[in-house]
Amino acid sequence: MQPLLIKYRTYCSSIAISANCQIARYVRLGQIQDARRVFDQVPNKSIVSWNSIIAGYFQNNQPKEALLLFDKMPERNIVSWNGLISGFVKNRMVKEARKVFDQMPERNVVSWTTMVRGYVEEGLILEAESLFWQIPEKNVVSWTVMLGGLIQDGRVDEAQKLYDMMPVKDVVARTNMIAGYCQNGRLAEARELFDDMPRRNVISWTTMVTGYAQNQKVDVARKLFEVMPEKNEVSWTAMLMGYTQCGRIEEASEFFDVMPEKPVIACNAMILGFGQNREVDKARKIFDSMREKDDGTWSAMMKVYELKGSELETLNLFSLMQRQGLRPNFHSFVSVLSVCASLANLDHGRQVHAQLVRSKSDSDVYLSSVLITMYMKCGDLDKAKRVFDRFSHKDVVMWNSMITGLAQHGLGGEALQIFHEMCSLGIAADEVTFVGVLSACSYTGKVKQGKEIFESMNSKYLVEPRTEHYACMVDLLGRAGKVYEAMDLINKMPFEADAIIWGSLMGACRTHMNLDLAELAAKKLLELEPKNAGPYILLSNIYASKGRWADVAELRKNMMARKVSKSPGCSWIDVEKKVHMFTGGESMPHPEHSMIMKMLERLGGLLRESGYCPDGSFVLHDVDEEEKVQSLGHHSEKLAVAYGLLKVPEGMPIRVMKNLRVCGDCHSAIKLIAKVTGREIILRDANRFHHFKDGLCSCRDYW
Template sequence: MRLPPIRFRAASTAAPVLAANTRIARLARGGDIAGARKVFDSMTERNVASYNSLISGYFLNRDPSLALALFHRMPLRTSASYNAAISGLARNRRLPDARALFDSMPLPLRNVVSYTSLLHGYVREGLLPEAESLFALMPERNVVSWTVMVEGLVRAGRVDDARRLFDEMPEKDVVARTAMIHGYCSCGRTAEARALFDAMPKRNVVSWTAMISGYVHNNQVDLARKLFEVMPERNEVSWTAMLTGYTQSGRIDEAADLFCAMPEHPLVACNAMILGFAQHRMVARAREVFYEMPHRDEGTWSAIVKAYEMNGLELDALSAFRSMQMNLVRPNFPAIISVLTVCASLAVLNHGREVHAAMLRSFFDDDVFAASALITMYIKCGNLSNAKRVFDTFGQKDVVMWNSMITGYAQHGLGEEALAIFDNMRSLQMVPDEITYIGVLSACSYTGKVKEGRKIFHSMSLNSSIKPKAEHYACMVDLLGRAGHVEEAMDLIRNMTVEADSVVWGALLGACRTHMNHEIAEIAAKKLLQLEPGNAGPYILLSNIYASSGRWREVTNLRKVMSSRNVSKSPGCSWIEYNKTVHMFTCGDILSHPENSIIIKMLEKLDRLLKEAGYTPDGSFVLHDVDEEQKAHNLLYHTERQAVAFGILKIPKGVPIRVMKNLRVCGDCHSTIKLIAKITGREIVLRDANRFHHFKDGVCSCRDYW
């Protein structure tokens, strides 16, 4: 923008110029930089302060290029002009420009403020060698420049160097002493921090809070409380620091008492209290704090979303996130991660797409952690193409992103693709970690690649620093067991270099269920019951084995043992997303759904079509000693079939029906859904507790190897 011709006058300009300068500064502070420029352009007379006000406004509004351009057009520049420009460029992370301007500054105009402004920029950006060089060149230093350098050394973890510099300071104020206290506390040296605190000739609320926060940070909550009790004047920060100390150390009752005693409840304290209650599964108390707050910020909404997510209240978390957006609150990073976790858990693809859009609006899509969570969400929602698109378009991938793709392909039964990603990862010199090997071994297991799995497992300890852990052995036991090598899997367990845990024995018991090996199944079940006496899984799997071979007495005895030990089986449930609502179907509770009548009619219609196509119910998957007709009836109302029937009724043709189940899909339902996909011409994606099944044209992606 061209400036109109002007007549420049000295600082003793008339009152209208002073008023205009004040207005420029006020508009810029309010974010109206265009209005500030308009006032500036309309001035027929300007002084140095006019330029300085608008230049500072540009820097304040994150437009350093226009600020620098205007600076270079100034007819006259003073020390204050140079210093404001150097400081503004440094704050806007334009350090090369700040240094160039500093170097071009006439020596008579250069003063301690000029040096300190640039010094502060170097320290802020972590460029400590440059800061130290500049500090050494300073012809004079004041307490601010000394303190900035001390803070830089502290931030770099060089606390002893910071102390040496601190001791050299000719004058020390409360800011410098507080910086040193922060430094000692940040590396756990609270005794030295306290000695410095006690020796302070004068303390303010910041120094008191620094010492209290230091104790809290180092889990010395009782020492923090003693200091807090004698603090002459408390502010929101000190109250909140003390509150956070209690919540982080698990002392939730004391945190709640302190919260009630607070004279005011700032947002930060309320947010900390919500998360504290959530961590102790006190969701009702967290919700109570949330709804009693007169004002909420993005941290508050994020806290309540996290509270629901971490306590398994996924639907409430989704509802809170939607309310957050309806209240025009832009989600912050923790809220995005929490709701992506929820979308992945529930496999609600439409919600997940909305969160992806929110990520783009908030510019979180270039964060590697957020991108990994997004990939995981798409994978667990059964949309591998979107997951691959996010993966391919991301720049610097870390090992977590590679692991997400390998695990994703494994869960979808795409062993070749998982191995290809693994080979590509290694060809790019990316070092696999423990999770990588779990993912690739799982891929081999789900697709029957025994030879490849053996090779990878044996090469893991030979060609890397990673030694096999229980999780890797569990993958190998699962791989061998699925392929029918149950005896070899048992030998592998006997020769393990680490103690076999419940996951290892569970994998073996699952293989025994598939291949009906009663002898080894009983060994595995006994080991599992010793390790996890309250886990219903071993009882259920062993019941399956007994029921499949008609050993109903053993089934009855197992049920009696479960009852006497108060072991209960998690009820089977399936769910499906439709019209941004999650529809749940629970075992034995079909009548609770508001549209149960049409669902039952669709189930009966499908049953007739299935029988016409040659379907015969497999009663071995009914764990009760009842007649065949009752077994067929029980199978008809399995929750995954209810969800599929609902999907056929509601999901438009051409759109895949996506169903989730909390347990492993039973063999009869697997066969049935294959046939339903064929006779209805629908694509059905089922995610059970272990993996994905893509049903289309009467075939499943798992090739019946699951």
């Protein structure tokens, strides 16, 4: 051959190689269009060019385009075929991968191993095992894939057996086995293997550190971390997360500050860590300082606001991220739906639902359970049921959402019906199920059924009753007026009663006018929650009614000394897609305050005509009679209802939310308001829903 020709050919192939390099580089950067542009311009495409661009489409989740190109290839080698299997596996299309595997002209150990890996990733461990044992010439990689599959399946003992059978064990195989032990808390065995390793690298070290960190041995993890010969950002992040997961946020924060590099994952973990401590500002500082954010960053920050109770900030962030063209992930959807639920912001909730449908996430069982809860808490029972009915395979979480939601709407019968349906389908009830079922019984006065279910929890359903369940039962008995029986249960229960239990007994005693038990419950509650105003006020009312003025004075002194304040009642209503807040007392008045006052006066007149008489015994302030009546007129729920009457178009239900339980006087008043105005009023309080219509409430005055 002529030297010039050789030179020319070398020149051509070097052009081709550099083109392939460029394609691969663009693929690595996720810039598939740029990769394609280069590919289209290469004059004499080699198999490598084709293989690279096809891999690129697979990596960018465009398997159709990848397959289209594969079909157009002038010739293919085994790498092309294996790339196709691998591409399908990466796109969770294991059936397609298998088809390719069955059709390909020849297979090597990579083809087999990729296919086994495909089954492992789908959790189809039986298929993986059967294929693995058919591999004609296994190598250390095939063995390791199978080992990883068994570990992922939680079968550590079998993994150990397989590990012992391996003819060659390299650092990757050993690290896999160490991780397997660690995930099952078998730290001693992990450490032994780690110490016996002939060679270690940064990943094996990190695996061992993570093992200690995830098993609450952060200090041991830190010691090992300190002596690591080489650290990368994953090692640092793993150590950081050891601290955040144990709730040791201060140490996490110190550690975070000295990290040489702060990868996105670490920042996200630190944001969530601060969230655990409700340190919004520190979390936000990291969030703002991050030049690169991923979807996890946004969902972490949303979660922080959600935990803090800053619902509006969560919603703001959710819309901000979308305005920046980012798609919300699973966790952001969960946060935003929870926030819609707690604000009972039905409009917004519906929009999020529409987005879920668009992003094809509406078939996710978990997300749909959150969606059901959202619709329930927004008072849209029909929509909740529709989401529920769409799923033929419901998990226990979804059943729980439905049962709890029905309970909150006072539909005890329907809740029990759903519960029995779930049991007959063989779905195992869990702790949450029983909180829902028992509170359904409680809210609807089903004392007998409630007791039966509670007593059979352990024997029939194999669920050990916990404090929450005892709380439901105390509530159930107390509401039904069986306060002594409730007291007996508290004495008999195997745990110390908590503030919720005493509070519920106290409430029952107030309703049923049992002053002796009320005093006992209030005193217990005071010990547990010295800053809770409820028991002070109740006690002072009791003492006053008995003329024990010295005790009243003593109580007042204590209240002042401990800086007790009543948690402010607050109600809100959605009008024209805007939330209008009302607080009962003296704080900032609504801009349309005078109109609302006029409405209240008019209502007052109408109510008096129909024989309404304000009931001062519900007022928690210890003021004199006249002031009491005045203050009742200003309770936040009444203000919100009045505003709703002014603004919500005729024929639409008025939906009001309140952060505390509805006051008894307001409850009577709203029943009458519904009657004299002919409007339907739906009030969601801290516990449940009240549907007011024609002078009646769905709770049948039992709440």
